Amino acid sequence: MSLSPGVRRRQQQLARWAKRTPGYRLALEEVLPRVRRNAVLTDLAWRVFAPRHGAGNVDVALLPDRQVSGPDVGRLPVVGVLATGLDDARAEQLLADLADLQRSTGSFRAVLVLDRPVFAAARRHGYVVEHVVPEQEWASGAFGEVPWADYLARRLGSVIDHYQLWHLVRAEVPADGGPVRLDRVDEALLRVLGERLTELEHVRTEPPAAS
Numbered sequence: 001m002s003l004s005p006g007v008r009r010r011q012q013q014l015a016r017w018a019k020r021t022p023g024y025r026l027a028l029e030e031v032l033p034r035v036r037r038n039a040v041l042t043d044l045a046w047r048v049f050a051p052r053h054g055a056g057n058v059d060v061a062l063l064p065d066r067q068v069s070g071p072d073v074g075r076l077p078v079v080g081v082l083a084t085g086l087d088d089a090r091a092e093q094l095l096a097d098l099a100d101l102q103r104s105t106g107s108f109r110a111v112l113v114l115d116r117p118v119f120a121a122a123r124r125h126g127y128v129v130e131h132v133v134p135e136q137e138w139a140s141g142a143f144g145e146v147p148w149a150d151y152l153a154r155r156l157g158s159v160i161d162h163y164q165l166w167h168l169v170r171a172e173v174p175a176d177g178g179p180v181r182l183d184r185v186d187e188a189l190l191r192v193l194g195e196r197l198t199e200l201e202h203v204r205t206e207p208p209a210a211s
Helices: 005-020 024-037 039-049 088-105 119-125 148-163 184-196
Strands: 078-083 109-114 128-131 167-172
Touching: 078 088, 078 148, 088 109, 088 119, 088 184, 109 148, 119 128, 128 148, 167 184
Parallel strands: 078 109, 078 167, 109 128
Antiparallel strands: none
16 A cells, blocks of 8 residues: 555654664664564563454455344454355255354354355355365366365465454264254354454344245
């Protein structure tokens, strides 16, 4: 982002003032290198001066889904939901359950990472879906020799950066073959997340759309 001429002039003035300040050269040549070499001082400086971005402090541009709304909805944490190896029915069940969880908590927005192109079901909930190549299709060799796990990891890294994800949860089919569900700890985390969003007063949940 380019700076305006006025801002640039003020920066230059401050830089000149700092360089004329008594002790500037000592701080630059002696103190700063010692701080950088000292793990304790570096940790202290990081804790005191580094910016913190907790849940609800980052405004992420993401088309709102249909479960949450209001002026503060842009500051709701964005959570990635990874679910691979599902059939269409289980994928759609996951979307419906996730929407219910949003309505009951009002504490997060979701980006889905799926290997099933259930775009129509996602649109009903207003969800963004990042589609990845299924592992079985990848195993055909048509995509090169890179392991599927490495491919998926790179895609997830890109999704995390692009959507500024607060957390990445995983969904899976339990060993008994029952309905797909979120990892139990991940689901509990999403349920208690609202306790940390005390400043987001203008978020409301929306009832399900009529069928």
